[in-house]
């Protein structure tokens with residue numbers, strides 16, 4: 001693929017700060033968190049180990065992991081005032097708006113009074129997001145007030161348990177674990193940069209994360225997994241998908257779940273989640289969505305040299321686990337809160353307010369005409 005122009009619109013190619021958290025596309029396609037390759041982490045770790053790595057700098061020992069999981073478990077409950085707010089959000093609201101409000105409301109109830117509390121508050125958000133989305137979803141869709149303080153051993157298991165009202169099977173819990181690892185951190189992507197801009201004014205953590213959620217919501221960023229689901233569901237066979245995509249490309253439409261601002265040849269998260277989507281397709285006996293997805297991948301590469309990003313095969317993977325499409329992007333939040341918060345900590349540790357300049361393209365200087373004389 002041709003070298004991408006690293007200047008101009010979208011701040012592409014501008015170094016906007018330093019990070020010790022991750023590298024993206026350093027060798028064309030790689031992704032590392034604090035020096036560990038994403039493939040190594042996804043194969044050998046639980047999400048909570050990766051969260052520990054991102055927050056505390058190192059993978060935990062067994063004893064530290066037990067202690068860390070116990071801490072997160074103890075933070076799953078929601079205050080009554082937050083539950084009441086969630087109950088008042090309509091059933092047809094977008095779940096990302098629920099996450100945004102839930103985060104902001106928690107900031108009102110349990111705000112960050114000093115930066116010394118930043119880790120405690122970040123862990124609280126990590127533990128509370130699955131509870132927030134499931135409490136609202138089950139209240140507004142199933143008319144039940146669920147218990148969010150479960151004894152599930154993992155964040156992914158906690159989420160699936162609350163969503164369905166029963167313990168998940170081990171395959172689903174494992175896929176959630178991998179998915180949360182893949183989405184945890186990604187350098188200066190748009191939502192993380194939002195969080196850092198907010199942090200650079202010395203604002204509180206809840207404000208930084210609330211802003212990041214709003215940025216992640218858009219279909220050019222986290223919202224692409226939902227849009228990808230709508231796309232693949234609209235095709236009844238691989239041949240129909242091929243025809244449909246060719247028409248969309250002819251009309252110069254964007255195909256969600258493809259392309260990337262930094263990677264040039266592939267998104268390393270794709271081959272990992274694709275493998276799990278295939279396993280889940282076999283598990284549920286799917287003969288349509290997975291083959292449709294595979295054909296989309298082939299057509300987009302053949303026609304445009306565009307590759308699947310992290311979002312594309314997440315769509316079918318989540319669908320095969322019975323997760324409603326509108327909850328896809330909130331799962332991204334449940335994971336990325338680790339990266340966002342760690343970037344806030346980094347920004348605070350070496351801060352200068354982020355304030356770029358603009359090229360002025362408006363009218364030349366002029367004077368005000370008295371209002372009676374304007375026409």
Ligand SMILES: CC(=O)SCCNC(=O)CCNC(=O)[C@H](O)C(C)(C)COP(=O)(O)OP(=O)(O)OC[C@H]1O[C@@H](n2cnc3c(N)ncnc32)[C@H](O)[C@@H]1OP(=O)(O)O
Pocket residue numbers: 004010219220221222224253254255256257258259260261262306309310311
């Ligand atoms: C977890 C994540 O957030 S991953 C990203 C999720 N977002 C999506 O999947 C949305 C679809 N993808 C896109 O819109 C883009 O690829 C982005 C937003 C991810 C990156 O945007 P950019 O860095 O501006 O893209 P890039 O410079 O590589 O685009 C090159 C060309 O390919 C086209 N292109 C890029 N992605 C796509 C796509 N998915 N479908 C069709 N055409 C595309 C662009 O329109 C551009 O064409 P042009 O030169 O004629 O204008």
Ligand SMILES: O=C([O-])CC(=O)C(=O)O
Pocket residue numbers: 024183185186188189190221261262309310
């Ligand atoms: O890095 C980006 O621009 C988007 C992305 O893949 C992510 O945030 O995971």
